[in-house]
Amino acid sequence: MKRFFTILFLAIIASVSFYVSGLIYTLPPILLNGYNGVADIIVKDTISKTHALNAVTAIVFDFRGYDTLGESFVLCTAVTGVAVILRKAVKGGRNDGAE
Amino acid sequence: MEQNRHTKNIIIKCGNDFLFPITLILGFYVILHSHLTPGGGFQGGVVVAAGVALVFLAYGNEGLKKIFPFPEILKQTENVGSLIYSFFALLGILSATNFCRNTIFNQGTPGDLYSSGTIFWMNFSVGLKVMMGISFMLIIMFKALDTKNENK
């Protein structure tokens, strides 16, 4: 009974997502002030503003450098969290008794 | 059982002796040439950290302790990398524009190795951070799996 309701719920989500993906596929392109969205503005200015040939690196480190700072912060937090959680296992066994 | 483990270690040990320097050089190449070819700081850092996993598979915990005797140095280097990123991001405020602005970008023609200003330095610092951070995390996790001196 529980298995039947799980599969019914997942089938409903699957059908809704396929219908939405069919709708997204037929969206018209944006045309505003002569540009075709944010990507067109960035690609036209990459070589003149930063002398870099890789457009993705120029976006990650120059046009949106603040997001990369937040992501390095998440990396630092994850490494510290793993080191704190596995502290007693690294030192060798549990310490019995009151500390 | 003992004979089987001996044979498997010989093959993986020889593979590691051949592949570990190649992995390090490929990782440094991908980090350095980030503004010319696909890749960047994150991708190159993970390639170098995969070399540490290779050393663990071949030599075990004893070999890992011989190559990296002080794992705390890795964590301090990651903090230094984070500070270098913040310093180059603050250069924009010191020249009266916004934060994270590329102010030293005209120091070479597009296509050279040292050409795109703060992107080069920020990329190097993020590559240092990912390299050291993920290697440190892998060393900690491999030490926790040590079942030889576990007192129950």
Add this chain to the structure above:
Amino acid sequence: MIVNYIGAFIVIILGLYMVIVKKNLIKIVLGLSMMDSGINLLLVSFGYRTDLGVTAPIFDTAAQELSHAPFVDPVPQALTLTSIVIGACVTALALSLVMKVYEHYGTINADKVRRLNG
């Protein structure tokens, strides 16, 4: 292309099935990682353009002279880089928690780790 969208949604739904139904803790963490992969694929597929002769967004010597560079959308690719790193960090933390649960309870069956112990 529509095949990318349907494939990404199938991967997400299979990951959700693993998180809901399975009882082993490591399989639940594996389902979380599968959902991350499906969402990253969906995010990169949103940037495909259906014009003629579009390529990857790297300026080689032929594309530097053109005034209108025929590239696919590079902004979702830049956002996916951050998402991949965050997914890997979440997986690492979840796996270290599973190691602590095994050390404390002695089992990694999700039905048996319900009561507070000792």
